[in-house]
Amino acid sequence: MSLASETIASLRAKLTRKEITPVDIITDLEAAIIKQNPALHAYLSRDFDSAKRAAESADITLPLGGIPIGFKDNINVRGEPCTCGSKILAENYTATYDATVTTKLRNAGAIPFGRLNCDEFAMGSSTENSAFGPSRNPWDHARVPGGSSGGSASAVAGDIAIATLGSDTGGSIRQPAAFCGLVGLKPTYGTVSRYGLVAFASSLDQIGPMTKTVEDAAILLNHLAGKDTHDSTSLSQGSAGVSPVSDFTANLGKDIKNLRIGLPKEYFAEGIHPQIRDRVQQAVKQLESLGANIEEISLPHTGLGIATYYILAPAEASANLARFDGVRYGHRAIGTNDVLEHYFASRGEGFGPEVKRRILLGTYVLSSGYYDAYYIKAQKARTLIRDDFSAAFMKVDVILSPTSPVPPFRIGEHRDDPLAMYLADAFTVTLNLAGLPGISVPCGFIEEEGKALPVGLQLIGKPHDESTLLRTAHAYEQATEWHKQHPR
Amino acid sequence: MPRYITTIGLEVHAQLNTRSKMFCPCAVEYGAEPNTRTCPVCLGLPGALPVLNLAAIEKTILTGLMLDCRTPDISKWDRKNYFYPDMPKNYQLTQFDQPLCIGGGVPLYELSYPKDAQKTIKNPGKVVKLTRIHLEEDVGKSTHTGAGTLLDFNRAGTPLMEIVSDPDLETAEEAFAYLNSLRQILIYGGVSEADMEKGQMRCDVNISVRPEEQKELGAKIELKNLNSVSAVRRAIHHEVARQTECLERGEKLVQSTRRWDDDRGETQLMRTKEDAHDYRYFPDPDLLPIHTSPILERMRVHKPELPHEKCARFVQDYAVSAYDANVLASEKPLANWFEQAVAADTKVPAKKIANWVINELLGHLNASNATLADSKVTPQALNQLVADVELGKISNNQAKEVFEEMFATGETPVTIIKQKGFEQVSDSGAIEKLCDEVIAANPAKVAEFKAGNDKVLNWMTGQIMKSSSGKANPKVVGDVLRGKLG
Numbered sequence: 016m017s018l019a020s021e022t023i024a025s026l027r028a029k030l031t032r033k034e035i036t037p038v039d040i041i042t043d044l045e046a047a048i049i050k051q052n053p054a055l056h057a058y059l060s061r062d063f064d065s066a067k068r069a070a071e072s073a074d075i076t077l078p079l080g081g082i083p084i085g086f087k088d089n090i091n092v093r094g095e096p097c098t099c100g101s102k103i104l105a106e107n108y109t110a111t112y113d114a115t116v117t118t119k120l121r122n123a124g125a126i127p128f129g130r131l132n133c134d135e136f137a138m139g140s141s142t143e144n145s146a147f148g149p150s151r152n153p154w155d156h157a158r159v160p161g162g163s164s165g166g167s168a169s170a171v172a173g174d175i176a177i178a179t180l181g182s183d184t185g186g187s188i189r190q191p192a193a194f195c196g197l198v199g200l201k202p203t204y205g206t207v208s209r210y211g212l213v214a215f216a217s218s219l220d221q222i223g224p225m226t227k228t229v230e231d232a233a234i235l236l237n238h239l240a241g242k243d244t245h246d247s248t249s250l251s252q253g254s255a256g257v258s259p260v261s262d263f264t265a266n267l268g269k270d271i272k273n274l275r276i277g278l279p280k281e282y283f284a285e286g287i288h289p290q291i292r293d294r295v296q297q298a299v300k301q302l303e304s305l306g307a308n309i310e311e312i313s314l315p316h317t318g319l320g321i322a323t324y325y326i327l328a329p330a331e332a333s334a335n336l337a338r339f340d341g342v343r344y345g346h347r348a349i350g351t352n353d354v355l356e357h358y359f360a361s362r363g364e365g366f367g368p369e370v371k372r373r374i375l376l377g378t379y380v381l382s383s384g385y386y387d388a389y390y391i392k393a394q395k396a397r398t399l400i401r402d403d404f405s406a407a408f409m410k411v412d413v414i415l416s417p418t419s420p421v422p423p424f425r426i427g428e429h430r431d432d433p434l435a436m437y438l439a440d441a442f443t444v445t446l447n448l449a450g451l452p453g454i455s456v457p458c459g460f461i462e463e464e465g466k467a468l469p470v471g472l473q474l475i476g477k478p479h480d481e482s483t484l485l486r487t488a489h490a491y492e493q494a495t496e497w498h499k500q501h502p503r
Numbered sequence: 504m505p506r507y508i509t510t511i512g513l514e515v516h517a518q519l520n521t522r523s524k525m526f527c528p529c530a531v532e533y534g535a536e537p538n539t540r541t542c543p544v545c546l547g548l549p550g551a552l553p554v555l556n557l558a559a560i561e562k563t564i565l566t567g568l569m570l571d572c573r574t575p576d577i578s579k580w581d582r583k584n585y586f587y588p589d590m591p592k593n594y595q596l597t598q599f600d601q602p603l604c605i606g607g608g609v610p611l612y613e614l615s616y617p618k619d620a621q622k623t624i625k626n627p628g629k630v631v632k633l634t635r636i637h638l639e640e641d642v643g644k645s646t647h648t649g650a651g652t653l654l655d656f657n658r659a660g661t662p663l664m665e666i667v668s669d670p671d672l673e674t675a676e677e678a679f680a681y682l683n684s685l686r687q688i689l690i691y692g693g694v695s696e697a698d699m700e701k702g703q704m705r706c707d708v709n710i711s712v713r714p715e716e717q718k719e720l721g722a723k724i725e726l727k728n729l730n731s732v733s734a735v736r737r738a739i740h741h742e743v744a745r746q747t748e749c750l751e752r753g754e755k756l757v758q759s760t761r762r763w764d765d766d767r768g769e770t771q772l773m774r775t776k777e778d779a780h781d782y783r784y785f786p787d788p789d790l791l792p793i794h795t796s797p798i799l800e801r802m803r804v805h806k807p808e809l810p811h812e813k814c815a816r817f818v819q820d821y822a823v824s825a826y827d828a829n830v831l832a833s834e835k836p837l838a839n840w841f842e843q844a845v846a847a848d849t850k851v852p853a854k855k856i857a858n859w860v861i862n863e864l865l866g867h868l869n870a871s872n873a874t875l876a877d878s879k880v881t882p883q884a885l886n887q888l889v890a891d892v893e894l895g896k897i898s899n900n901q902a903k904e905v906f907e908e909m910f911a912t913g914e915t916p917v918t919i920i921k922q923k924g925f926e927q928v929s930d931s932g933a934i935e936k937l938c939d940e941v942i943a944a945n946p947a948k949v950a951e952f953k954a955g956n957d958k959v960l961n962w963m964t965g966q967i968m969k970s971s972s973g974k975a976n977p978k979v980v981g982d983v984l985r986g987k988l989g
Contacts, residue, residue, distance in 0.1 A: 091550045104549065112543050114550060213549040218788035246552050247791050331788055334582050337593035338547045342654070354652075358586055381584070381783035390785060 019047035020174040020501065023082050023231045030075045037070035037081030040177070041128065044083055047175045048129070056150045057160075057170035059088050060096055061129035069126040077124025079238060085179035087167045088130040089137055090114045090222065091211040095127075099213050100135040100145035100163075103339045103346045103365030114211020115243045116180065116222050123238040131179055132166030135367045136336060137187055137215040139163050140436050141424070144369040149426055152194060153502040155466040158423040161191030167225045168195040172469075172502060178226040178235060182212055184219045185324050186418075186443025189455035192225055193418035193471020196457045196500065198488070199225045200232045203479050204450035205250035207236075208243030214335040216328035217248075219447040228498055229456060229489040233263040236481060250479075258479055266486040272306030274487060277411035281317035282442055287420040294459035294470040295417045298491065302415070305490055312411060314403040317445060319396040321437055324444040326380050326393035333377030339365065372433065401449040408477045413487050416442050418455040418471035422463055442473060452476045456488045457497035469497075505714045507747050510721070511672035511739065512634075512709040513681060517664045517695040518641065518702070519562045524660035525640045526553030526596065531662075533701060537655035545660035547591030552789050557798075559662035562694040563603045563638050564798050566664060568806045569692050572607030572636060574795050580787040585780050588652065589643035591659055599784040602637035603795065609633065609668070610811050614829040615683035617736065620676040631681050632669040639663050664695070670709065670720065675739035682706060682732045684810075691807050691835050699731050706735055712746035712756070721746070722756035726770060728763045738763040742770055813838055821845065821853035830861050836875050837865075844882035851890045859889055863903065867910045879913030880906075888916040895976050901925045924974070934975055937967045938983050952988055960984055 018026065018040045029035045045063045052058050066083060073081040086092055089099040091110040098104045117127055134144035142150045142165030150166045152158040153173035160169040164181030168191035171179055181188040183201035192199025200223045207222045214220060224235035240263070242251030252259045278299065283292065303309050341347035341361030348360030366374070380389035407414060421439050429436045446453040458472035472491070476484035492498050524531055527544035543551035567574050581599035608630040613621050643659040645652050666685065672678050686704060689695040697704040706729050713721035726742060729735045742761070749756055761770040808816070810832045817828035817838075831841045841860050845853045864880060867873075888909065892902045897920060908919045919925075941963050942949055952959040960981065967980050 089550075097549060099549070108549070111548065112551075209550075210552050211550040214552075214789075216788075245554060247554055247789060330785060333783075334584055334592075334594045334785070337584060337586065338549070338591060340586065340588075340593060342588045343546060343591065344548070354588060378783065381785050383781045383783070386783075386785070 017047050017174065018043040019177070021177065022227045023079070023178055023234050024228070026082060026177065027079075030081050037073040037075065037126070038067060040081060041066050041070045041083055041126070044128070044175065044177070051173050051175045054151060054156060055153060055169045055173045055175065056148060057131055057166040057173060057175060058085070059098060059100075059130045059132050059147055059166065062095065066126055066128040073126060074124050079120065079234075080124030081126065082124070083126045083128035083177055084120055084235075085129040085131050085167060085170055085176040086117070086127055087133050087164050087179065087181050089133060089182060089213040089215075090116060090180060091213070092117050092127045096130055097213065098130070098146075099137070100133045100142075100147065101339075101365065101367065101370070102146040103341075103362070104344075105146065106346055108344045112211065115208035115245055116239050117211060119238050119241070125238070129170070129176065131164070131170055131176075133187075134163035134165070135370050136213065136332070137163040137182055137184055137220075138332070138369050138373055140186070140190055140439060141426075141429070142166060143426065143430070144367055146367055151426075152423050152468075154196065154468055155423065155463075158425055158466075158468070159194065161194030161419075161423060163187040163191075164199075164225060165191045165194075168192055168197055168199070171195070171197050171225050171227060174501060178224060178231050180222055180239075181225045182215075182220055182222050183443075183447065184215045184328060185447050186440045188223045188225060189418050189443050189453055189471065189473060190440070192455040193457075193473075194423040194469065196460075196469030196471075196497065196502075197225055197227065198229050198232045198454065198456055198492075198498070199223065200236065200454045200481070200485075201446065201452060202236065202240065202481055203452040203476075204447075205248050206452070206479070206481070207239045208241070208246040208249045210243055210245035214331075216331040217335060218331060219324075219328060221447075229454075229485055229492045230264060230267055232454070233267055233485045233489075236263045236485075258482075260482050263481060263485055266482050267489045268493075269486055270306060271302070271487050271490045274307045274413060274483075275411040276302060276307045276309050276487075277312035277407055277414045278309060279312050279314040279317065279407070279414060279416060281314050282416035286438075286441075287417060288422055288461070290461035291417050291420065291422065291470050294461065295415075295472055298458040298472045299415065301494055302487075302491055305494060307487075310411065312407045312414065314400075314407060314414075314445070316396065316399040316403050317441070320400060320445040320448060321441055323393045323396040323400065323448060324440070325376070325437060326389050327397065327448070329373040329377030330381050330390055331377070333374045333381065336366075336370065336374055341365065369433065397448050400445055404445075404449045404451060404475075412477070412480075412483055414475040416473045416475070418442060418473040422461055422468045422470070446475055451478060452481050452484055454484050454488050456492055458491075458495070459497055460500075505716065507712050507750065508715055509673055509743050510670045510711050510713070511674075511678055512670040513668045513672065513678060514707040514709070515666040515682070515685060516705040517666060517689055517697055518704070519559050519662040519664060520693070520695055521556055521558045521562065521662055523556055523558075525556050525559050525638070525662040526660055529660065532657065533703075535657050537653070537657060540657040541659070545591065546656055547593075553596060555790060555793070556662065559638060560603065560793060560795075561798055561802055562662075562692075563636060563664050564795060565692050565802045565805055566666075566689065566694050567604030567607065567636055568799075568802055569688050569809060570604070570607040570609060570633060570636070572604035572633060574604055574799050575601065576794065576796055577601060577792050578603045578795055579792040580790040581784045582787050583639075584783045587642065589645045589654055589656075589659070591643065591656060595639060595642065596787055596790070597639035597665075598637035601792075602635045603793070604636035605634075607633040607636075609681055609685050609688070611677060611680040611684055612811060612814070612829055613826070614833060615680040615687070616676050617679050617733075620679075624676075625674060626677070629677065631677070632671045634667040634669050636664055636666045639665060670711075675736040675743070678708065678739055679732055679736040682735060686732075687810050687833065691810060693807075705729075708735060708739060708742075710739060710742050710746070712743060712750060714750065722758050724756065724758070725760040726763055727760060727773065728765075730765065734763060734765050737765075737768060738770060741768060745770065807835070821857060823854050823857045827857050827861055830865070831857060834875070840875060840882050844885045847883040847886035848890060851886055851893060855889050855893065856886060859885055859906070863906050864910075867906075878910070880909050881913075884909055884915050891916060891920065895978060896920070897925045898973075898977070901973075934967070934979050934983050935987075937970055937975065938980065938987055940970070941966050942984075942987060949988060960988075
């Protein structure tokens, strides 16, 4: 079996026992990529030679020594491209610095390997907004892998990556993890430094791991989390309100007896695919049988989530993406006569339609005369959503919902209906708005057009309580066989 | 002809003299090779994030303390959105509705007015009210050439304080005084070098003219490209005249921005309100709000004695005139120098030392285009010199000669007086001998004196000074002569 199908934990065990070398992993990975990537289109680029050199000198005594990690193409790795799935950064931009997560992973011995496709500037739920074309769902190549971190998900699920990093602004880690049958963790806002992650919506963005198992997610989180002096919004473990966790794997394997799990009735209302509802309900029974206490709760402002998100995220994005003007780097239109023309042409040619739509939306809601009605009101709604969760977490330890109300859709299915795609984010965006941690774990399959499609279960934790989240997800995972399945 | 009222408000940008930039560790350095003081943050590279430089907050809060502002407990950052090639992120980090300082004022002193206007100050003792002071990041520098525009991002991200006054000024002279006074205070606090020529202090003027009988303010006209304090004065004079003429002709003034052309001495229209930007301010999500209380408490200790406070103390403690106190307090190093000179020997009258500092030291510095830092004369040496004059050891004119030498060489007065043989003879024995000689040689003059001609005494003193080659103390000579002849 190719080493590419293995987990971080199993490869580390083999490396430590000297059964394999880091070069073996990179070699197997490269072979798998060459074979599978043309169909999956998960990687946009990769540098095999430099990864091999890194593998040759890898220090396997380090905790992640010799483990290749794939990067969503919106996280800076010095000397590599960072296209963000956009034409505007496809030319004339090579990262001049390492993101903090890159540095941290390097320090732990990991090898950054490969740039993974995503929706342009992380705006989308399918990778169809990538300027380089969509990635494919390994379970059904006619379907999307989800997004925006779809390339990161497709690669892990397709066994052409060991584990990858994604970024999650409204569900961009969890939804593709659900669509591809993986584990995807979005940490509490502030847990992982955003320095070097190309910003979409700064108050919502978080980097997180996309892995084959809960254990791998916990291992990676150990090396991603922590206060960073380059990111003012990052928090240190043990600072105000943050419980100090030195090892996120420590509680894995502990039971979940008497754990209180809340089912928000608003998340089980109409609009959920019936088979998804069924799989999630079975998961609830499983958790109950593991000793958890299940109770129904209410998050009354859930309905405001999508509208709130699609005001705040584009507002921030409209400013964040202003720097892509072709003056210092990036796509530069030819033959313009003055600076205004240069801006219009460079940005007009460089950005795709969804990015333009969101910049326009964001510019509009921040405009004088509309600011109070949209931006300020959305901030108030955000507070209500956050308060809902705070109240619920007085009663329960973990909240459970489907990750996505719909299964992976066919490529092109929502091409002309962006709103339908926005609405499918209803269960994930609220966590970003509230800054809460969430994890998606596989909870079964449904049958569509003769193909088995994965279903994801979302667990939501209290702020900074990734530990409980991981313990719960792990207990469920270990009681089931879903994570052991691979697409054919 | 109706009378017109002018209303002026000033927006001053002052570069803080922090060592590093506002949101990254790059050095703030004037005149460095272009684009060598940059990093991913101040170049606005994808993924870079700002991190606050605490020193910039401290200096702004200190400025607020000096100008009697109020600092709210919480202050926050906002993004001001507009596109310009020298602004790397195409938004500027600034403070929109929760600035670091609110209210306060800038006192105008006599000396801060233009020299030719100091005798005709309309509102003596005026304190110009401030609206607010906030902090923001500076942009890069564009240089337009025939071949295109060159961009230097060394300046991008330098901390800038924006000090906004109320529309509380009435004349060009007040604006002039405001800028001088503000500059002086910023330098006193050590927060900014505030040199307008170097762009460390920049000023936009809002000005409106209205007929006296009109209650509401006239159209607000903003003036830009004012590169010196005197340019501000000239531009306001020009603009008041221009706006008044417009109104006289029955034209309606509209809100607009005009550019001052210093060579032509006139303003030109840049844009009217219709093309005004919508900056779409919103809170910056990358920076946390600032909790000011601990910083405010810390900075209280660092608040310096301000120029006007120093003046008052100089008048009180050293019995100098208000004008002289103003001169001495105009620059902190000068004030310190003066006080060191006084402290060197407190028996010497401070007022006398003040005269020497103002007339001789500053006179010589000005004449040789030097600054106090270049001066070879130490405060202790000046005290010594003045003491010698006071004790009658040397005459005033001799002292000036000695000072000349001190200024040129840095030698002590003792040495120079010796070299020049200026030691005055006050020993009455020696003087008596000289007096006796003169009396004996001029019986006719003695007779004249005895007949009531007092002037003869001066003539005889002169003779003795001559025969002592100027060393005799004229006062002692007078006393001795009077005793002998009386």
